[in-house]
Amino acid sequence: MTVRHLTEVEALLGNEVLETVQVRNLADSSVSEVACSGFFGFVGLKPTTEFIPASVARDANGFLVTDSSFTAGNGLFAVGAVRSGYGGMLEHAVAEGLAAADGAIKVLNEIR
Numbered sequence: 001m002t003v004r005h006l007t008e009v010e011a012l013l014g015n016e017v018l019e020t021v022q023v024r025n026l027a028d029s030s031v032s033e034v035a036c037s038g039f040f041g042f043v044g045l046k047p048t049t050e051f052i053p054a055s056v057a058r059d060a061n062g063f064l065v066t067d068s069s070f071t072a073g074n075g076l077f078a079v080g081a082v083r084s085g086y087g088g089m090l091e092h093a094v095a096e097g098l099a100a101a102d103g104a105i106k107v108l109n110e111i112r
C-alpha cells in the first residue's frame with residue numbers, strides 16, 4: 001500500500017469498469033493516474049462552514065466551537081459534523097440536534 005499525502009482524487013476513469021483513478025498532487029498541481037480496480041471513498045471530514053460569519057469561533061481545522069449547550073454564538077447553534085469535538089457517528093448528530101432544538105426553544109421563549 002502506498003500512502004499519498006497532499007493528494008486529491010479528481011476522477012474515476014474506465015471503460016465499463018473502473019480502471020484508473022486520476023489524482024492531483026496539491027503541492028505542485030501535477031496530475032497522474034493510478035491503475036486500480038476498486039475504489040473506497042471516504043469523504044466528509046472538511047466542515048462546510050464558509051457561510052458562517054468569520055466572527056464565529058472555529059478550531060484549527062475549521063470546526064465551529066460551541067459550549068456544552070451547542071451554542072456557537074448569540075442565537076447560533078452548531079451540532080454534528082460541523083462542530084468541534086463532534087463524536088463522528090450519526091447517533092451523536094441526532095442527539096446533539098435534539099439538545100440544540102431544546103436550546104433554540106428556550107432562546108425563542110426568552111425573546112418573546
Ligand SMILES: Cc1cc2nc3c(=O)[nH]c(=O)nc-3n(C[C@H](O)[C@H](O)[C@H](O)COP(=O)(O)OP(=O)(O)OC[C@H]3O[C@@H](n4cnc5c(N)ncnc54)[C@H](O)[C@@H]3O)c2cc1C
Binds near residue numbers: 041044045082090
Ligand atoms: C463515508 C462516510 C461513512 C460514514 N459511515 C458512518 C456509519 O457507518 N455510521 C455512522 O454512525 N456514521 C457514519 N458516518 C458519519 C455520519 O454520516 C455523519 O456523522 C453524520 O451524517 C453527520 O450528520 P450531520 O447532520 O451533522 O451532517 P450531514 O449528514 O453532512 O448533513 C449536513 C447537511 O447540510 C447540508 N448543507 C451543507 N451546507 C449547507 C448550506 N449552506 N445550506 C443548506 N444546507 C447545507 C448538506 O448538503 C447536508 O445535507 C459516515 C460518514 C462518512 C463521510
